[in-house]
Amino acid sequence: MKILVTGGAGFIGSNFIRYILALGRKYTVVNYDKLTYAGNLANLEQVSAHPNYGFVKGDICDASLLESAMRGCDAVVHFAAESHVDRSIYEPSPVIRTNITGTFTILEVARKLSIPRFVHISTDEVYGDISPNEFADERSPLQPSSPYSASKAGADLLVRSYVRTYDFPAVITRSSNNYGPYQFPEKFVPLMITNAMSNQVFPVYGDGKQQRDWLHVEDNCGGILAVLEKGKIGEVYNIGGLDLEENLTLARRILQLTGKPESLLTYVRDRPGHDRRYALNCEKIKDELGWKPLISLDDGLRQTIDWYENSGPWLAGVRCGEYLTYYEKYYLNREQSLHAIASAGPTTSE
Numbered sequence: 261m262k263i264l265v266t267g268g269a270g271f272i273g274s275n276f277i278r279y280i281l282a283l284g285r286k287y288t289v290v291n292y293d294k295l296t297y298a299g300n301l302a303n304l305e306q307v308s309a310h311p312n313y314g315f316v317k318g319d320i321c322d323a324s325l326l327e328s329a330m331r332g333c334d335a336v337v338h339f340a341a342e343s344h345v346d347r348s349i350y351e352p353s354p355v356i357r358t359n360i361t362g363t364f365t366i367l368e369v370a371r372k373l374s375i376p377r378f379v380h381i382s383t384d385e386v387y388g389d390i391s392p393n394e395f396a397d398e399r400s401p402l403q404p405s406s407p408y409s410a411s412k413a414g415a416d417l418l419v420r421s422y423v424r425t426y427d428f429p430a431v432i433t434r435s436s437n438n439y440g441p442y443q444f445p446e447k448f449v450p451l452m453i454t455n456a457m458s459n460q461v462f463p464v465y466g467d468g469k470q471q472r473d474w475l476h477v478e479d480n481c482g483g484i485l486a487v488l489e490k491g492k493i494g495e496v497y498n499i500g501g502l503d504l505e506e507n508l509t510l511a512r513r514i515l516q517l518t519g520k521p522e523s524l525l526t527y528v529r530d531r532p533g534h535d536r537r538y539a540l541n542c543e544k545i546k547d548e549l550g551w552k553p554l555i556s557l558d559d560g561l562r563q564t565i566d567w568y569e570n571s572g573p574w575l576a577g578v579r580c581g582e583y584l585t586y587y588e589k590y591y592l593n594r595e596q597s598l599h600a601i602a603s604a605g606p607t608t609s610e
């Protein structure tokens with residue numbers, strides 16, 4: 261099976277490519293990625309010379325390049341997105357462009373080429389805030405809170421409309437918060453681990469009592485593969501780690517595992533529109549496709565910390581340049597920057 265993977269140089273995409281290539285010669289992968297700040301070919305060093313792997317640098321909004329890369333593929337797994345909630349609040353324009361126009365473009369190209377199978381990678385954030393004791397299943401309403409999650413919900417609805425209108429062979433996954441090796445250190449887990457490693461503060465948004473469902477990226481890869489191989493066309497599958505944790509508890513656990521003091525915890529101004537709780541019901545993928553998460557949060561965290569502690573050159577390659585500018589603006593000068601966003605008009609567009 262020849263698969264076009266979009267966004268394969270990012271965190272989950274690169275883990276997915278390594279995951280399926282490790283299964284043997286069953287899959288050939290074409291990785292189509294624009295290499296934004298979040299895309300990094302170093303994530304794929306282990307497989308770059310693999311005979312079943314190829315790379316095309318391209319934007320998912322570029323229909324003609326996409327068409328030449330997709331021609332002859334048996335399936336598309338669509339990861340490419342602007343994936344960071346905070347950045348979507350600071351500058352929504354690239355998020356709307358890639359996540360909505362990009363998804364529309366890829367749907368059109370795949371439809372034109374009659375691609376037999378399309379897996380759209382979505383997120384639990386489309387369900388919005390989930391009340392205590394409740395769990396979102398695949399029929400729960402879409403109530404996104406950030407420009408990021410609204411753009412992902414928009415993309416989901418476009419995919420759904422293509423299934424209904426054009427008999428387009430798509431399936432959708434909605435996973436919870438992933439963590440694991442090769443995650444860009446703007447997200448909570450790798451940010452806290454790498455800050456611990458360099459004795460920098462742990463910036464906890466608001467009261468730190470927000471809950472997330474943590475899923476090891478390898479478990480997500482297993483779930484996506486199950487959906488690719490056996491998912492029913494037109495269906496949505498939740499994929500969660502079933503390990504709900506408050507941010508503060510998770511931060512304390514990372515401090516403990518890295519042997520750093522609690523004094524590194526620092527409460528900072530909250531993310532605007534911050535959802536308090538995500539929680540998924542994952543009975544459908546368990547019952548219908550036989551998938552369940554295998555890596556506990558405790559084991560996964562230990563393994564992830566170990567990976568970051570032993571990946572100095574990779575880390576030096578990402579904790580530099582634009583990352584440092586971003587860090588300075590939204591962490592070291594957070595009050596000022598968030599105040600400016602709250603009081604300013606629209607941000608620049610591309």
Ligand code: NAD
Pocket residue numbers: 266267268269270271272273292293294295296297298299300318319320321338339340341342343344358362381382383384412434435436437438439444
């Ligand atoms: P990431 O930010 O690490 O990677 C995104 C990749 O997409 C990068 O390689 C980037 O270069 C590429 N990309 C961005 N815009 C592009 C464009 N216009 N054309 C081509 N390539 C482009 O993201 P991630 O965390 O690996 O997330 C992957 C997917 O999974 C996203 O769709 C995200 O919404 C979804 N998701 C992520 C999580 C999570 O916890 N990280 C959870 C649920 C769902």
Ligand code: DAU
Pocket residue numbers: 343344345346382383384385435436437438446447448449451463464465468470471472507531538
């Ligand atoms: O739920 C799935 C989503 O998980 C994906 O769709 C997104 O692509 C992915 O980025 C992630 O979104 P979150 O906003 O949940 O992840 P993030 O790592 O940014 O934040 C996790 C929690 O930690 C959230 O409640 C905000 C909080 N946080 C985050 C950062 C970066 C902090 O308290 N401090 C921080 O510095």
